[in-house]
Amino acid sequence: MTFHNEDALNAAETAIEEGLAAEALEILAACDRDDPERALLATLAFIDIGQLADAGRELHVARAGLAADDALLHWVEAELALAEWRIEDARGFLERLVADEANVTALERLALCLDLAEDFEGADRLLARAHTLDPKDAPLPPRLSAEEFDAVVDEVLRNLPRAFKGALENTRIVIEPMPFAALVLPSDPGLTPPDILGLFTGSSQLERSDEDLELPPAIYLFQRNLERFSRDTLDLREQIRITLYHEIAHRLGFEEEGVDAMGLG
Structure with missing residues (x-):
């Protein structure tokens, strides 16, 4: 498929919004490499x-062609900073955006x-501001007490399919408010985005051995x-049920593709 540059940019933007990052990159490959947009x-993508690392190289190209105060540049800087767990840097970019003109997306990411x-x-105050701006598309998050959240998890565990129950032997279920830096692999922080819903750590059942001296595997849920x-x-x-099933599938040894094929992506 052949695009003019503007058409390609629009098509790539649509693909990113639809979660088709690889398709977006294919479209962008035909565009001018020096185009900051x-x-x-x-x-x-x-x-x-x-x-x-590739994202950082592309951002360097964008910086060279855009004004330092470009709002879209600040937004993308914030997204990369978040992905790299440079949380204070991301916060700085987002605070500038919100100060210039508050919008729902910037408020939610700052939250x-x-x-x-x-x-x-403070996060809840920002989410309330976003809700005021757009009640339909920025609903207030439903909140459960720690006890209520535990009860939902317990209910899900009781109703697990038999094939999944064995995966939980010697596997801790850990509920945390948010992910934290100690869970992030420094060499590849992209594996653990800050808005991740759940995480499996440790060896899967396919990887374990009698000589495995690692800490027991754990499934984290981020409330x-x-x-x-x-x-x-x-x-x-x-979402608690889906996320728990997703992480149990990783415990069973499925990679992301296998989890998606099971309908748990």
Whole structure:
């Protein structure tokens, strides 16, 4: 398929919005390499697929062609900083955007930064501002107490398919408000985005051996990310179930492709 440059940029932007980052990169490959708009879109696409070094190179191209105060540049800078777990840098970019003109997306991402800093009250204030701006598309996250969240997890565990129950032997279920830096692999932070809903750590059942001296495997659920991802309490309960099943599938040894094939992506 052949695009004119503007058409290609629009098509790539649509692909990114639809979660088709690889397709977006194919489209952008035909564009002018020095075009800063192309570079910004490529940065976002590489962030989406976890290739942060490539994202950084594309962002360098974008910086060379845009004014330092460009709002879209600040947005993409913030997204890469978040993906690399440079939370304070991301917060700085987003605070500038919100100060210039508050919008729902910037407020929500800034709230994520505050959540990661354990400023939960500050995060909730920002989410309330976003809701005021757009009540339909920025609903207030459903909130559960720690006890209520535990009860939902317990219910999901009781109703697990038999094939999954064995995967939980010697596997800890850990509920945290948010992910934290100690869970992030320094050599590849893209594997653990700050808005991740759940995480499996340790060896899968296919990898373990009698000589495996690692800490017991663990499944983490991140309560505030799950709440932010959900539209209401019913949806939250479903997202907890899906996320728990997804991480149990990793415990069984499935990679992302296999998890997606099981309908748990």
